[in-house]
Amino acid sequence: MFNSRLDPHQRENALQALATQNFDVLVIGGGVTGVGTALDGASRGLRVALIEANDIASGTSSRSSKLIHGGLRYLEQYNFKLVREALQEREALVTSLAPHLVKPVAFLYPLHEKIKDRTYVGAGLALYDVLRGFNRALPWHKHISQRSIAAIAPSLRPDIVTGAIKYFDAQVDDARHTMMVARTAARHGAVIATRVRCQSLLREGKRVVGATVTDIETGNEINISASVTIMCAGIWSDELHEKFGLKAGYEVRMSKGVHIVLPKSAINSQSGIILKTPTSVLFVIPWNNEWIVGTTDTEYIGDRSEPLAGREDVEYILNQANRVLQPKIRESEIIGVYAGLRPLVSRKAGASTSKLSREHTVDRPTPGFVSIAGGKYTTYRIMATDAVDIASKELKRSVPNSVTDKLPIVGADGYTALMQQIPTLQSESGLGAATIEHLLNRYGSLISELLELIVDDPSLAEKLHPSFPYIKAEIYYAVSHEGARSVDDVISRRTRLTFEAPENAELLVAQIAEIITPILGWNKKQKQHSMDEYMAIVARERAALAAVFEDKSAVSS
Numbered sequence: 074m075f076n077s078r079l080d081p082h083q084r085e086n087a088l089q090a091l092a093t094q095n096f097d098v099l100v101i102g103g104g105v106t107g108v109g110t111a112l113d114g115a116s117r118g119l120r121v122a123l124i125e126a127n128d129i130a131s132g133t134s135s136r137s138s139k140l141i142h143g144g145l146r147y148l149e150q151y152n153f154k155l156v157r158e159a160l161q162e163r164e165a166l167v168t169s170l171a172p173h174l175v176k177p178v179a180f181l182y183p184l185h186e187k188i189k190d191r192t193y194v195g196a197g198l199a200l201y202d203v204l205r206g207f208n209r210a211l212p213w214h215k216h217i218s219q220r221s222i223a224a225i226a227p228s229l230r231p232d233i234v235t236g237a238i239k240y241f242d243a244q245v246d247d248a249r250h251t252m253m254v255a256r257t258a259a260r261h262g263a264v265i266a267t268r269v270r271c272q273s274l275l276r277e278g279k280r281v282v283g284a285t286v287t288d289i290e291t292g293n294e295i296n297i298s299a300s301v302t303i304m305c306a307g308i309w310s311d312e313l314h315e316k317f318g319l320k321a322g323y324e325v326r327m328s329k330g331v332h333i334v335l336p337k338s339a340i341n342s343q344s345g346i347i348l349k350t351p352t353s354v355l356f357v358i359p360w361n362n363e364w365i366v367g368t369t370d371t372e373y374i375g376d377r378s379e380p381l382a383g384r385e386d387v388e389y390i391l392n393q394a395n396r397v398l399q400p401k402i403r404e405s406e407i408i409g410v411y412a413g414l415r416p417l418v419s420r421k422a423g424a425s426t427s428k429l430s431r432e433h434t435v436d437r438p439t440p441g442f443v444s445i446a447g448g449k450y451t452t453y454r455i456m457a458t459d460a461v462d463i464a465s466k467e468l469k470r471s472v473p474n475s476v477t478d479k480l481p482i483v484g485a486d487g488y489t490a491l492m493q494q495i496p497t498l499q500s501e502s503g504l505g506a507a508t509i510e511h512l513l514n515r516y517g518s519l520i521s522e523l524l525e526l527i528v529d530d531p532s533l534a535e536k537l538h539p540s541f542p543y544i545k546a547e548i549y550y551a552v553s554h555e556g557a558r559s560v561d562d563v564i565s566r567r568t569r570l571t572f573e574a575p576e577n578a579e580l581l582v583a584q585i586a587e588i589i590t591p592i593l594g595w596n597k598k599q600k601q602h603s604m605d606e607y608m609a610i611v612a613r614e615r616a617a618l619a620a621v622f623e624d625k626s627a628v629s630s
């Protein structure tokens with residue numbers, strides 16, 4: 074009946090529907106909270122629309138550490154409820170909701186002092202393992218001797234690392250997962266349109282009855298009629314509350330987190346590494362042929378749409394990582410850097426919010442309008458359920474309970490079996506085993522749609538670039554099924570080439586534009602505009618990085 078495909082034709086239909094239909098719920102914002110909310114509402118049988126000002130996951134949801142975790146540091150704050158809840162979400166995502174996208178990842182927690190350290194950290198990690206309850210998809214933590222560390226992670230300095238504890242968490246390509254949740258929402262009937270910005274709210278008396286939005290691509294204005302509007306705008310929440318003349322019970326502070334990206338050769342370890350820092354923790358996370366190392370946590374005031382890393386951010390990461398690594402990471406080894414802004418909620422003095430818990434807040438500042446912000450990526454499904462539960466009170470009928478805890482996202486169905494059928498898929502498609510595995514871990518059972526594209530045009534089986542696993546069919550599919558509408562969408566979020574291969578930007582941009590132009594129906598000028606737009610982002614990032622590296626003292630000796 075409904076289809077998960079997001080393509081130019083679907084967008085046209087969505088714009089038409091936004092202008093003509095009455096919705097139960099309008100969701101503003103296509104980050105993980107927004108798409109989760111759209112899925113929660115649609116799968117309860119509600120008529121849902123979602124608008125996103127830019128691209129799906131173009132805000133914080135593409136710039137995280139990409140960990141699905143309970144958050145070890147919350148244990149030190151005795152926030153056991155939050156940890157337990159997040160660990161249960163982790164378990165569900167790894168086993169049933171998104172096993173094709175959310176994968177276990179091992180971390181070493183280095184110890185510096187033989188007995189006290191091991192007892193304290195060991196007890197913490199035992200508690201971390203116990204809090205997940207009876208479901209145990211991920212292995213139990215394990216004590217590692219100094220001798221074993223030499224084999225697992227020769228890059229850890231033996232003079233100061235006396236042992237380690239190995240434990241497991243999970244990781245995800247955040248932008249890809251968010252887009253797949255959006256497709257699942259579409260599959261259940263949600264009307265989704267990107268490049269559509271909410272400008273103002275429609276009101277009848279005090280009640281919000283929808284919103285006026287602008288199609289960024291044409292400049293057309295649309296009035297959307299909805300019984301309740303749910304704003305999931307993350308770090309844009311304060312700005313929008315003010316613009317809409319609403320007094321919310323909470324405010325959102327922005328905290329900047331920076332990551333650096335290194336080639337696999339920079340660190341010799343078979344496992345991720347977590348380090349306790351004076352203020353928080355630093356992760357060394359395996360990512361395809363790279364390492365992602367971060368993050369920082371600093372107050373941020375500035376342009377929300379394009380946060381950039383500063384010299385002090387990179388310096389901090391290098392200095393913290395180099396405390397335990399040998400050889401030390403050199404700044405010249407850094408291949409990419411990205412920054413994101415955490416939406417941190419705090420209650421306004423004297424205000425009463427509908428719900429303030431687990432670090433996220435749901436508020437209903439006026440009838441017909443609910444807003445939610447804060448939380449973490451891992452708990453997006455719980456946030457979405459809370460938001461729809463509160464919004465449902467605005468609908469004059471009974472609304473069923475959320476079913477998303479039992480609703481796998483598209484591509485999950487049949488994934489485990491397909492992983493065992495790689496040889497068959499290989500002989501049927503003519504693709505190599507590594508490419509089939511790469512595709513299964515990005516598309517799950519939707520791999521069949523990519524293989525069909527290759528049957529129609531065998532040239533799409535070619536690799537985009539010999540150094541990277543992506544094939545041309547993925548670039549085509551990003552636009553024909555995954556809602557990408559620009560070179561930036563494809564290079565930054567449908568693939569992660571933006572931080573995996575920044576030095577190849579010029580070459581990749583031209584190739585990607587060539588593949589997507591016919592599907593988007595671009596003329597020469599539109600094609601050039603999209604390429605220029607992305608290269609302008611690259612130029613700004615390169616300028617920021619150049620400023621970072623100007624000061625050679627960035628690496629401690």
Ligand SMILES: Cc1cc2nc3c(=O)[nH]c(=O)nc-3n(C[C@H](O)[C@H](O)[C@H](O)COP(=O)(O)OP(=O)(O)OC[C@H]3O[C@@H](n4cnc5c(N)ncnc54)[C@H](O)[C@@H]3O)c2cc1C
Nearest residue numbers: 102104105106126132133134138140271307330413450451
């Ligand atoms: C550095 C860093 C590391 C992190 N690491 C982790 C981690 O490892 N694990 C974890 O669980 N969490 C992590 N987080 C937290 C997690 O990433 C965020 O909590 C989550 O992504 C927030 O999602 P969101 O949907 O609320 O916000 P966003 O993703 O920012 O989405 C808000 C959306 O609203 C849209 N919007 C704004 N204004 C309008 C408008 N007028 N009209 C239409 N749309 C609009 C924006 O374009 C944006 O796409 C991390 C965060 C950061 C910054």
